[in-house]
Amino acid sequence: MHAEEKFTDATWPASPETATLEGKNKFLGFWLFLGGETVLFASLFATYLALKDKVPDSSHKLAKDIFELPLTFVATMLLLTSSLTSVYAMYHMKNNHFQKMQAWLLITVLLGAAFLGLEVYEFNHYVHEFKHTFTSSAFGSAFYTLVGFHGAHVAVGLAWILTLMLRNAKRGLNLYNAPKFYVASLYWHFIDVVWVFIFTVVYLMGMVG
Amino acid sequence: MSTYAQKKGFGATVWDYLTTVDHKKIAILYLIAGGLFFVVGGLEAMFIRIQLAVPDNDFISAGLYNEILTMHGTTMIFLAAMPLVFAFMNAVLPLQIGARDVAFPFVNALGFWLFFFGGVFLNLSWFLGGAPDAGWTSYASLSLHSEGHNVDFYVLGLQISGIGTLIGGINFLATIINMRAPGMTYMRMPLFTWSSFVVSALILFAFPPLTVGLVLMMFDRMFGSNFFDATAGGNTIIWEHLFWIFGHPEVYILILPAFGIFSEIFATFSRKRLFGYSSMVFATVLIGFLGFMVWAHHMFTVGMGPIANAIFAVATMAIAVPTGIKIFNWMFTMWGGSIKFTTPMLYATAFIPSFVAGGVTGIMLAAAPADYQYHDSYFVVAHFHYVIVGGVVFGLLAGTHFYWPKMFGTMLNEKLGKISFWLFLIGFHLTFFIQHFLGLMGMPRRIFTYLPGQGFETGNLISTVGAFFMAVAVLILLINIIMTSIKNERVGNDPWEDGRTLEWAIPSPPPFYNFKQLPLVRGLDAYWVEKMEGKNGMTPAEPLGDIHMPNSSILPLVMSFGLFVAAFGAMYHVDDKSWAIPVLVIGLLITFGAMFIRSVKDDHGFHIHKEDLLDDDDKGAKA
Numbered sequence: 001m002h003a004e005e006k007f008t009d010a011t012w013p014a015s016p017e018t019a020t021l022e023g024k025n026k027f028l029g030f031w032l033f034l035g036g037e038t039v040l041f042a043s044l045f046a047t048y049l050a051l052k053d054k055v056p057d058s059s060h061k062l063a064k065d066i067f068e069l070p071l072t073f074v075a076t077m078l079l080l081t082s083s084l085t086s087v088y089a090m091y092h093m094k095n096n097h098f099q100k101m102q103a104w105l106l107i108t109v110l111l112g113a114a115f116l117g118l119e120v121y122e123f124n125h126y127v128h129e130f131k132h133t134f135t136s137s138a139f140g141s142a143f144y145t146l147v148g149f150h151g152a153h154v155a156v157g158l159a160w161i162l163t164l165m166l167r168n169a170k171r172g173l174n175l176y177n178a179p180k181f182y183v184a185s186l187y188w189h190f191i192d193v194v195w196v197f198i199f200t201v202v203y204l205m206g207m208v209g
Numbered sequence: 210m211s212t213y214a215q216k217k218g219f220g221a222t223v224w225d226y227l228t229t230v231d232h233k234k235i236a237i238l239y240l241i242a243g244g245l246f247f248v249v250g251g252l253e254a255m256f257i258r259i260q261l262a263v264p265d266n267d268f269i270s271a272g273l274y275n276e277i278l279t280m281h282g283t284t285m286i287f288l289a290a291m292p293l294v295f296a297f298m299n300a301v302l303p304l305q306i307g308a309r310d311v312a313f314p315f316v317n318a319l320g321f322w323l324f325f326f327g328g329v330f331l332n333l334s335w336f337l338g339g340a341p342d343a344g345w346t347s348y349a350s351l352s353l354h355s356e357g358h359n360v361d362f363y364v365l366g367l368q369i370s371g372i373g374t375l376i377g378g379i380n381f382l383a384t385i386i387n388m389r390a391p392g393m394t395y396m397r398m399p400l401f402t403w404s405s406f407v408v409s410a411l412i413l414f415a416f417p418p419l420t421v422g423l424v425l426m427m428f429d430r431m432f433g434s435n436f437f438d439a440t441a442g443g444n445t446i447i448w449e450h451l452f453w454i455f456g457h458p459e460v461y462i463l464i465l466p467a468f469g470i471f472s473e474i475f476a477t478f479s480r481k482r483l484f485g486y487s488s489m490v491f492a493t494v495l496i497g498f499l500g501f502m503v504w505a506h507h508m509f510t511v512g513m514g515p516i517a518n519a520i521f522a523v524a525t526m527a528i529a530v531p532t533g534i535k536i537f538n539w540m541f542t543m544w545g546g547s548i549k550f551t552t553p554m555l556y557a558t559a560f561i562p563s564f565v566a567g568g569v570t571g572i573m574l575a576a577a578p579a580d581y582q583y584h585d586s587y588f589v590v591a592h593f594h595y596v597i598v599g600g601v602v603f604g605l606l607a608g609t610h611f612y613w614p615k616m617f618g619t620m621l622n623e624k625l626g627k628i629s630f631w632l633f634l635i636g637f638h639l640t641f642f643i644q645h646f647l648g649l650m651g652m653p654r655r656i657f658t659y660l661p662g663q664g665f666e667t668g669n670l671i672s673t674v675g676a677f678f679m680a681v682a683v684l685i686l687l688i689n690i691i692m693t694s695i696k697n698e699r700v701g702n703d704p705w706e707d708g709r710t711l712e713w714a715i716p717s718p719p720p721f722y723n724f725k726q727l728p729l730v731r732g733l734d735a736y737w738v739e740k741m742e743g744k745n746g747m748t749p750a751e752p753l754g755d756i757h758m759p760n761s762s763i764l765p766l767v768m769s770f771g772l773f774v775a776a777f778g779a780m781y782h783v784d785d786k787s788w789a790i791p792v793l794v795i796g797l798l799i800t801f802g803a804m805f806i807r808s809v810k811d812d813h814g815f816h817i818h819k820e821d822l823l824d825d826d827d828k829g830a831k832a
Binding site for chain 1: 387
């Protein structure tokens with residue numbers, strides 16, 4: 001099968017992301033990369049847990065004073081929904097429905113951007129309301145590093161998906177770009193999973209612990 | 210497309226290497242760059258030994274000594290041993306599994322250039338105000354108090370080269386899983402491939418903690434955060450954990466490929482199948498697994514408490530079991546074999562007692578209560594040089610002689626090889642054996658001088674004499690390389706005559722597409738199996754057809770260069786230099802711009818046509 005060949009619905013393979021050797025390699029290589037990313041975030045989580053509420057003196061606010069569940073709950077719902085919409089996009093990709101895939105990807109991007117907007121608001125709020133900054137305490141450093149790393153991943157994911165959408169807008173799907181769409185959505189799921197852990201470890205445990 | 214036979218101008222050759230995505234050329238790049246840094250690290254070692262040769266020496270100052278000592282360790286581990294290991298993995302691994310290239314040739318080139326620019330950045334510190342001086346472990350309690358930019362070079366340089374190593378590991382994993390030739394099952398893979406496989410998995414899981422540690426250190430030193438600053442609630446022990454969660458697997462990342470090289474050499478020159486192949490595979494995987502469970506044995510004296518110390522002590526000692534399995538298997542491979550003592554085989558044979566000595570002191574150090582005595586003494590220095598020089602460096606030197614004909618198509622001189630072997634072996638034991646006793650007598654590591662009359666004089670002098678032996682040995686190896694390259698006597702497919710694995714079934718050096726037709730693998734030691742049936746080469750697994758190859762690209766170099774530029778911006782930003790932030794932004798724009806181009810510009814590679822492959826046959830470049 002040639003990568004640039006034009007396909008009809010009938011000839012489009014069931015798993016276009018792994019139909020070529022290059023696709024198979026991308027698929028596997030990206031899963032491996034996510035394995036490394038998992039360890040990266042595990043290290044950041046461990047650092048955060050070690051430094052949670054570690055502040056120089058009692059004038060600094062602690063986790064239970066600053067976090068607000070309604071805000072992060074909305075953010076969580078936005079990101080979880082965006083994961084679902086990216087699944088729909090991949091469903092249409094596998095059925096060779098390019099326009100529907102693009103539409104669902106656009107919704108994914110919008111949801112992700114809304115999430116990022118909330119995060120910017122949240123950080124801004126903490127800095128101005130509670131003087132909880134990156135340099136104010138070890139707790140602040142660890143919090144902004146962990147959550148900020150995730151936020152940076154979201155931003156990269158958005159730029160990546162948008163680039164793919166624009167680059168391929170005119171030519172549609174083929175076996176060269178199908179794996180690219182697939183691994184981008186894989187990345188998006190990973191970001192979502194990391195957020196679930198952040199929501200649990202940072203915010204939920206922050207409220208009760 | 211039979212371009213490999215053509216003569217090229219110098220400029221074209223340089224451009225070819227700057228843009229290459231061919232694993233064999235990247236291997237040569239790794240070998241040259243790693244060899245260069247090995248010489249630099251070796252010179253630093255010589256300065257250390259000269260300074261310590263006599264008591265109260267003032268050859269170098271205390272501050273400079275700290276820098277040299279730090280750079281010796283950092284250079285040898287990250288910029289010499291790692292890339293040299295990668296050189297052999299690149300050169301041999303795709304050939305051993307019967308692949309035409311690695312899974313991601315572009316990423317392979319990117320990995321090299323990241324390592325290279327990271328290494329250059331680190332070493333530029335010598336000319337830009339001073340080198341890192343907090344030891345290769347750069348404990349936060351020391352490094353946060355190091356004035357100037359010294360430690361910044363460590364943090365940023367290792368960050369850049371570390372990313373290169375990480376993507377290299379992912380690449381080799383995907384290559385081994387997806388690109389094996391027909392019939393090459395996992396349990397038919399040569400041991401070097403197996404150990405590279407395990408090592409790549411270790412890299413994948415061990416380098417991210419280092420990345421995080423370096424990011425936190427960078428934030429603390431350059432952007433005002435407080436991870437390791439106890440006065441703001443930080444904790445300096447976090448660095449030690451993150452560093453050793455990386456650092457301990459790292460020593461297995463270095464030694465396992467050396468084990469792999471030795472396994473190939475023992476089987477080849479004993480002209481016998483490797484004894485206990487499946488137990489060797491099992492032991493390799495087990496070492497890789499246990500390697501992640503023992504990091505805290507570097508921190509026994511930190512005060513983790515008796516229970517944690519006991520657990521890590523027992524886990525550490527457990528590693529002796531799979532390692533012992535390997536040692537016995539190598540000896541049983543030689544037993545009853547028809548042994549040829551070539552230079553690589555000499556290194557392999559000498560490796561066994563040298564490495565066992567290092568292993569035994571490892572068990573001694575693993576006993577936590579005893580470690581309180583050995584800690585931070587020359588005993589530790591002796592221990593890790595026995596395993597790293599006696600294991601890794603012996604392996605790399607053996608691999609250099611063994612694979613040189615496959616990489617360059619010409620044999621290193623055996624007589625010079627043996628001379629440098631004996632000098633290196635004697636020099637190595639002379640240098641480091643005595644250091645066990647210096648350590649037990651109380652000489653602390655990392656001191657820049659000592660007083661007379663403490664009983665350290667003789668031991669240190671002997672040690673320094675030994676270091677000169679090793680320096681001469683390396684010098685002779687370099688002369689050997691130059692002489693061999695000038696003579697350039699071409700050799701055939703199987704210059705050692707006893708090759709067992711697929712790489713010896715194709716020309717030396719192989720054509721750029723490696724295998725004209727993918728080989729059919731019919732058993733362990735695939736080429737040996739065919740030889741025993743009286744055949745000259747491998748049975749092809751496919752008809753002759755077009756071969757798909759990747760395009761060359763300058764982008765990997767550009768991406769790495771962007772990070773190199775950005776690192777300067779991040780570093781001088783601390784001094785409130787007005788140009789620092791723009792430089793940081795420009796550097797990142799170069800990197801991300803190159804990534805963007807890579808993303809939007811299609812790269813479909815090209816095809817070598819069947820007719821051209823047939824032409825190659827006529828010219829005598831027979832596969």
